Amino acid sequence: MIFLDYQSRVPIxxxxxxxxxxxxxxxxxxxxxxxxxxxxLSAELNINVNTIKRAxxxxxxxxxxxxxxxxxxxxAENPLxxxxxxxxxxxxxxxxxxxxxxxxxxxxxxxxxxxxxxxV
Amino acid sequence: MIFLDYQSRVPIxxxxxxxxxxxxxxxxxxxxxxxxxxxxLSAELNINVNTIKRAxxxxxxxxxxxxxxxxxxxxAENPLxxxxxxxxxxxxxxxxxxxxxxxxxxxxxxxxxxxxxxxV
Amino acid sequence: MIFLDYQSRVPIxxxxxxxxxxxxxxxxxxxxxxxxxxxxLSAELNINVNTIKRAxxxxxxxxxxxxxxxxxxxxAENPLxxxxxxxxxxxxxxxxxxxxxxxxxxxxxxxxxxxxxxxV
Amino acid sequence: MIFLDYQSRVPIxxxxxxxxxxxxxxxxxxxxxxxxxxxxLSAELNINVNTIKRAxxxxxxxxxxxxxxxxxxxxAENPLxxxxxxxxxxxxxxxxxxxxxxxxxxxxxxxxxxxxxxxV
DNA sequence: GTGGTCTAGACCACA
DNA sequence: GTGGTCTAGACCACA
Numbered sequence: 001m002i003f004l005d006y007q008s009r010v011p012i013x014x015x016x017x018x019x020x021x022x023x024x025x026x027x028x029x030x031x032x033x034x035x036x037x038x039x040x041l042s043a044e045l046n047i048n049v050n051t052i053k054r055a056x057x058x059x060x061x062x063x064x065x066x067x068x069x070x071x072x073x074x075x076a077e078n079p080l081x082x083x084x085x086x087x088x089x090x091x092x093x094x095x096x097x098x099x100x101x102x103x104x105x106x107x108x109x110x111x112x113x114x115x116x117x118x119x120v
Numbered sequence: 121m122i123f124l125d126y127q128s129r130v131p132i133x134x135x136x137x138x139x140x141x142x143x144x145x146x147x148x149x150x151x152x153x154x155x156x157x158x159x160x161l162s163a164e165l166n167i168n169v170n171t172i173k174r175a176x177x178x179x180x181x182x183x184x185x186x187x188x189x190x191x192x193x194x195x196a197e198n199p200l201x202x203x204x205x206x207x208x209x210x211x212x213x214x215x216x217x218x219x220x221x222x223x224x225x226x227x228x229x230x231x232x233x234x235x236x237x238x239x240v
Numbered sequence: 241m242i243f244l245d246y247q248s249r250v251p252i253x254x255x256x257x258x259x260x261x262x263x264x265x266x267x268x269x270x271x272x273x274x275x276x277x278x279x280x281l282s283a284e285l286n287i288n289v290n291t292i293k294r295a296x297x298x299x300x301x302x303x304x305x306x307x308x309x310x311x312x313x314x315x316a317e318n319p320l321x322x323x324x325x326x327x328x329x330x331x332x333x334x335x336x337x338x339x340x341x342x343x344x345x346x347x348x349x350x351x352x353x354x355x356x357x358x359x360v
Numbered sequence: 361m362i363f364l365d366y367q368s369r370v371p372i373x374x375x376x377x378x379x380x381x382x383x384x385x386x387x388x389x390x391x392x393x394x395x396x397x398x399x400x401l402s403a404e405l406n407i408n409v410n411t412i413k414r415a416x417x418x419x420x421x422x423x424x425x426x427x428x429x430x431x432x433x434x435x436a437e438n439p440l441x442x443x444x445x446x447x448x449x450x451x452x453x454x455x456x457x458x459x460x461x462x463x464x465x466x467x468x469x470x471x472x473x474x475x476x477x478x479x480v
Numbered sequence: 481g482t483g484g485t486c487t488a489g490a491c492c493a494c495a
Numbered sequence: 496g497t498g499g500t501c502t503a504g505a506c507c508a509c510a
Contacts, residue, residue, distance in 0.1 A: 011484080011485060011486090012485080012486075013485080013486090018219075018222060018223075021223070022222055025223075025224065037496080037497060037498085038497075038498065039496080039497075039498090047486085047487095048486060048487045048488070049487090049488090049489095050486075050487070050488085050489095051485080051486060051487080053498080053499080054485090054486095056498090057499090058421070061418070061421060066246075066247050067497090067498060067499085068246050068247075068252075068494090068495090068497090068498080069251070069493060069494045069495080069497070069498050069499070070493075070494035070495035070496080070497055070498070071246070071494080071495065071497070071498085072496095072497060072498075073497090073498075074246070077247070085223045085224070086220070086223050086224045086225055086229075088223075089216070089219060089220035089223040089224075089225050090220060090225055090229060090233065092216045092219070092220065093213065093216040093217055093220050093225070093230070093233065094233060094237070095216075096209070096212045096213040096215075096216040097213055097233070097234070097237055098237065099130075099138075099209060099212065100206070100209035100210060100212065100213050101237065101238075102138075102142060103138070103141075103142070103205045103206050103208075103209040104145075104205070104206045104209075105206055105209050105210055105213070107234060107238040109206075109210060110213070110234050110238075111234070113210065113213065113214060113217070114217070114227060114230050114231070114234070117214070117217055117218065117221065118221075118227040118230075126426075126428050126431070126434070127426050127428075127437070131429070131508080131509060131510090132428075132509080132510075133509075133510085167510075168509090168510040169510090170509085170510055171509075171510050174509085174510085251493080251494060251495090252494080252495075253494075253495085258459075258462075258463070261463075262462060262463070265464075287495080288494090288495040289495090290494085290495055291494075291495050294494085294495085325463045325464070326460070326463050326464045326465055326469075328463075329456070329459060329460035329463040329464075329465050330460060330465055330469060330473065332456045332459065332460065333453065333456040333457055333460050333465070333470070333473065334473060334477070335456075336449070336452045336453040336455075336456040337453055337473070337474070337477055338477065339378070339449060339452065340446070340449035340450060340452065340453050341477065341478075342378060342382055343378075343381070343385075343445045343446050343448075343449040344385065344445070344446045344449075345446055345449050345450055345453070347474060347478040349446075349450060350453070350470075350474050350478075351474070353450065353453065353454060353457070354457070354467060354470050354471070354474070357454070357457055357458065357461065358461075358467040358470075371499080371500060371501090372500080372501075373500080373501090397481080397482060397483085398482075398483065399481080399482075399483090407501085407502095408501060408502045408503070409502090409503090409504095410501075410502070410503085410504095411500080411501060411502080413483080413484080414500090414501095416483090417484090427482090427483060427484085428482090428483080428509090428510090429482070429483050429484070429508060429509045429510080430481080430482055430483070430508075430509035430510035431482070431483085431509080431510065432481095432482060432483075433482090433483075
């Protein structure tokens with residue numbers, strides 16, 4: 001259920017984080033559901049345990065999950081990190097747009113891009 | 121005339137490249153004008169010489185500048201890098217939007233953001 | 241009658257220990273009363289038998305309970321664990337305060353907190 | 361300037377984090393100051409590079425520092441994490457006190473403890 | 481030199 | 496079995 005792009009410059013732990021968040025957002029995992037164990041994911045994705053751990057460490061720090069020694073990792077009661085994540089994403093876009101504006105990207109360029117990306 | 125943001129994730133050599141291009145685009149430097157020397161920039165910006173060199177190497181490879189042993193670095197006759205710069209910027213925005221989309225950023229969020237950023 | 245907080249960093253066996261002691265302190269269980277069986281608790285709390293066992297092992301080691309092969313686990317004649325429990329609690333608070341002090345928590349912050357928590 | 365307690369149950373990376381924060385709070389390091397390099401700290405404290413890295417990763421995630429590849433790690437412009445840290449500390453104390461209250465810790469116990477810990 | 485990512489593996493606490 | 500900490504070391508991008 002998690003797909004990694006080894007070509008991407010986005011670090012693997014980051015890809016894992018984002019996909020776990022998406023699985024939660026789409027309801028595949030509900031609050032207090034137990035997520036697959038670190039070792040299971042490590043085996044399934046063929047990724048080192050430490051890399052998976054890092055992904056979950058950050059998810060926990062961001063309030064998306066909580067872990068319980070010996071029991072596993074669970075979806076937080078209220079993974080409100082979603083809101084924060086969205087805000088961060090918007091901030092990132094804002095920065096990219098600001099940078100683009102200085103390089104000649106026009107409003108209609110962006111309009112076109114958005115229409116493309118959000119078309120049905 | 122060049123401002124670096126050390127907090128940004130954009131590498132410094134990249135920031136230098138972009139700002140030189142912008143200085144050319146805005147007419148501060150015209151074709152065949154001599155640009156500040158690597159050492160002068162290094163001293164002024166307090167940046168490692170290697171970093172400046174790298175910026176100019178890439179600018180030269182992209183046809184924006186040309187260098188002349190012992191004379192200095194000059195703006196190319198036809199610094200057509202503009203288009204590529206803009207394309208890169210659009211690609212960056214596209215990536216940020218794609219990432220944001222997965223995190224719940226809606227079309228209207230973006231619409232609002234664009235309107236804000238491009239308002240008179 | 242025992243409530244576990246899976247989100248807490250306090251180990252589950254520890255939570256069980258403390259709650260059993262509290263049930264004794266509050267008189268729910270009197271000296272020589274038989275406590276619920278390990279299996280019953282395990283089923284009721286949906287907790288691994290080993291975890292429950294560990295809690296009772298420690299309670300027994302601390303003189304709070306005693307067990308009788310085949311009969312069950314009983315409240316000790318004089319479950320003097322109370323004092324130690326309180327001491328531990330104070331030690332925990334002390335550590336939290338020490339840590340907080342270094343992070344800017346002032347005496348008046350604490351004064352306020354205590355007043356709040358101990359108000360009628 | 362950083363002292364580690366290897367006996368403590370507090371993880372080393374956590375101790376490092378807290379001490380860095382204290383060095384910032386006490387003004388030893390000011391905003392935008394460069395902190396000692398990861399490798400230097402690793403050598404000085406005789407702690408593995410990865411452990412130091414983890415400390416700084418978390419500090420960066422919390423907005424206390426920012427890092428710049430090839431240049432180093434710097435104190436954030438506005439390390440407002442202090443406030444958050446303090447809030448977290450108070451929350452921790454609150455929890456410890458709540459737990460203690462149930463175990464017989466009285467208001468005067470706490471009063472005594474605070475007076476002791478904050479005496480001149 | 482300086483930070484960033486990833487792998488490999490040891491050892492521990494808890495369930 | 497399951498997560499948490501730590502060490503050791505490789506390899507990369509950037510300065």
